[in-house]
Amino acid sequence: MRFIAALILILVAITAHAKEAVTVGLASNFSELSTVSFNPFGGYFQNAIELAVSDNKALLDKAEINLKLVKYDYGTNDINVIKKAKEVSNSNAIAVIGYNYSAPALLSAPIHTEAKIPVIYPSASANRLGTFGKYVHLGSISNQFMVESLARIAAQTLKAKKILILAAVDCAYCMDLSKSFTDEVKKYGLTDIHNIQLLEKESDFTKVAEEAKKMSYDAVFVPNQELTAARLIAALTEVGIEKPFLGADGWGNEGSEFFRVLKGKKFTGYSVTHWHTKLKTKKSERFVTEYKKRFNKLPNDTSVLAYDSMTLLIQAIIKTKPLNRENLEKTLSSINTLNGVTGKSYWEPHQAPKKNMLVLKTTDTGFAINQIVAPKGGSR
Numbered sequence: 001m002r003f004i005a006a007l008i009l010i011l012v013a014i015t016a017h018a019k020e021a022v023t024v025g026l027a028s029n030f031s032e033l034s035t036v037s038f039n040p041f042g043g044y045f046q047n048a049i050e051l052a053v054s055d056n057k058a059l060l061d062k063a064e065i066n067l068k069l070v071k072y073d074y075g076t077n078d079i080n081v082i083k084k085a086k087e088v089s090n091s092n093a094i095a096v097i098g099y100n101y102s103a104p105a106l107l108s109a110p111i112h113t114e115a116k117i118p119v120i121y122p123s124a125s126a127n128r129l130g131t132f133g134k135y136v137h138l139g140s141i142s143n144q145f146m147v148e149s150l151a152r153i154a155a156q157t158l159k160a161k162k163i164l165i166l167a168a169v170d171c172a173y174c175m176d177l178s179k180s181f182t183d184e185v186k187k188y189g190l191t192d193i194h195n196i197q198l199l200e201k202e203s204d205f206t207k208v209a210e211e212a213k214k215m216s217y218d219a220v221f222v223p224n225q226e227l228t229a230a231r232l233i234a235a236l237t238e239v240g241i242e243k244p245f246l247g248a249d250g251w252g253n254e255g256s257e258f259f260r261v262l263k264g265k266k267f268t269g270y271s272v273t274h275w276h277t278k279l280k281t282k283k284s285e286r287f288v289t290e291y292k293k294r295f296n297k298l299p300n301d302t303s304v305l306a307y308d309s310m311t312l313l314i315q316a317i318i319k320t321k322p323l324n325r326e327n328l329e330k331t332l333s334s335i336n337t338l339n340g341v342t343g344k345s346y347w348e349p350h351q352a353p354k355k356n357m358l359v360l361k362t363t364d365t366g367f368a369i370n371q372i373v374a375p376k377g378g379s380r
Helices: 002-016 040-055 057-062 078-089 102-115 127-131 143-157 172-186 206-213 226-238 256-262 282-295 301-319 325-334
Strands: 020-028 065-073 095-098 119-121 136-138 162-168 192-198 219-221 245-247 268-273 337-340 343-346 357-363 366-373
Touching: 020 040, 020 078, 020 301, 040 057, 040 065, 040 095, 040 282, 040 301, 057 065, 057 301, 065 078, 065 301, 078 095, 078 102, 095 301, 102 119, 102 127, 102 136, 102 172, 119 301, 127 136, 127 172, 143 172, 143 219, 143 245, 143 268, 143 357, 162 172, 162 206, 172 192, 192 206, 206 226, 226 256, 268 366, 282 301, 301 325, 301 337
Parallel strands: 020 065, 020 095, 095 119, 119 136, 162 192, 162 219, 219 245, 245 268
Antiparallel strands: 268 357, 337 343, 357 366
16 A cells, blocks of 8 residues: 555656646748748758757746647648648647748638637738737738838939839739838839839749840839849849849848859849848857857848747747647737847737848848848837
């Protein structure tokens, strides 16, 4: 009897100190190479998530939480995005993080809101993501904030009077940027705007360049993802177009693939990004060092946004008692600040964060930080 009693006490003690198993779904393209952007097999996203979990291990252990990451791979197929969004919604996951671009984010958001599972979009920036409300949380600045700076550069820095826009019509991100930029430059009295339509998955833009050469304009807005943007700039420079180019965060912040496509072709322009490896803050420098040490490569903008977003999610999971989807949603909605690698972020519930953005001067030799732009009401 004494043995049985002792065994019961041991089992009770073990049970009392057993870690709570918590599952988080990671949604991304983990299996196919994109033709428009460089994030092979979701590597930069997944690496940053893993680093965030590792960096927060002591806090998770203290909270007696065993965090399990489960991947949901949708490849490059929109139908698979919907399928995987439903799959993770019906799983035991407490939350889901990912959908790194605007198109899959917009497809998945209605599914997750209906299923009442919190979802964090680290890097999707479409303005419409801020309209879904409850259960949707954003880690990226909005397209609107990006174009406010780009329109000001076009009108005041470049003194442009005429603009050419080259936006892929089958790209939600590209068309959202194009519309927002058009509306914004009109505020500066710039109404002479030309558009050439193209498809995101095209690889030869010779005809686009030939058409652009016949037109009159002072600057070219290229609101596409990095590989498409680089192919367009290369095509236009090849036919002798020397106008300055403008781009958003889709151009990237380090540009290994962007400049590989350009092959040294001379051009100048401006783009915007969330962060740069040369940003001189303690958190940024530590992140670059640890990421490079662990994964043998430099992080990119996808990496840093995923890291900050996962850090936010971990903080919310630890704070939530008892832990379930509804209570986690309440906790996420109550968090209005995060001092992350990208800087300090401020949120109004379910809206894009207010935080500093970098304007990059872009030439054939690379990206260089030109200025840091603070949002209205975001600098405190």
